[in-house]
Amino acid sequence: MEVHKPRVAAVSYLNTVPLVWGMLQGPQKGLADLTFCLPSECADRLRDGTADIGLIPVIEAARQNLPAVPGTGIACDGAVRSILLFTKTGWKDIRRVAVDNGSRTSVMLTRVLLRERFGVEPELVVMRPQLAPMLAEADAALLIGDAALRVQPERHPYEYLDLGAAWKDLTGLPMVFARWAGPNLPPDASTLFDGSWHYGEERLPEIIDHQADRRGLPRSLVREYLNTHIRFTIGPRELQGLETYLNLAATLEPALSL
DSSP: OOOOOOEEEEEOSGGGHHHHHHHHHSTTTTSSEEEEEOHHHHHHHHHHTSOSEEEEEHHHHHHTTOOEEEEEEEEESSOOSSEEEEESSOGGGOOEEEEOTTOHHHHHHHHHHHHHHHOOOOEEEEOOSOHHHHHHHSSEEEEEHHHHHTOOGGGSSSEEEEHHHHHHHHHSSOEEEEEEEOSSOOTTHHHHHHHHHHHHHTTHHHHHHHHHHHHTOOHHHHHHIIIIIOEEEOOHHHHHHHHHHHHHHHHHOTTOOO
């Protein structure tokens, strides 16, 4: 009898590679039908039934009321480097924000931080992740993922916030961006994803070299990003940060399922 392999939608960003390295190169290879897309598209695939499990924005897991696989995900505890908000005005003068809608968690985090820190609730406009055109159309611009890593923020004349650092300043807690989730999780889901991550964790130097070449990023940046900025395990403090984030998000989106 043929065993059904779960259809797994993983994020195409650099920060996901250690989580799926076992499924790409290790003992978990062949145990899942693995595809790559933007975080928001992972969530859409769960909704339309073309994936069984996805590494999805935590805000989408709440919106769809989806159970999450415990143990692993994408988080930070302070500066994250790959989620940057730039402004050409003062922070309290922001009326329009250009966003890359690839990660809906980061878009909601932008709304939460702008309201909580600066008392503004700007209009959002979705654009391609290119800083100059975004700031030509809006007062502020959100870059996420590899697009943010390709920018050297200190070389631009704009003020900017690292949203991981801003969240830590506001709450004192880690920020969770994405988790493995799905409507009908198989009982061995934790074994698959924990095993894949541990295989990647043991081979981070190899991943760093491989991904720096593949993505055209400096090795020093990739090394610092994967070793220092990103957290791949979701423990009690991360869950506390997640609960705080979702509670604040629910004040902006009352229909959110918590």
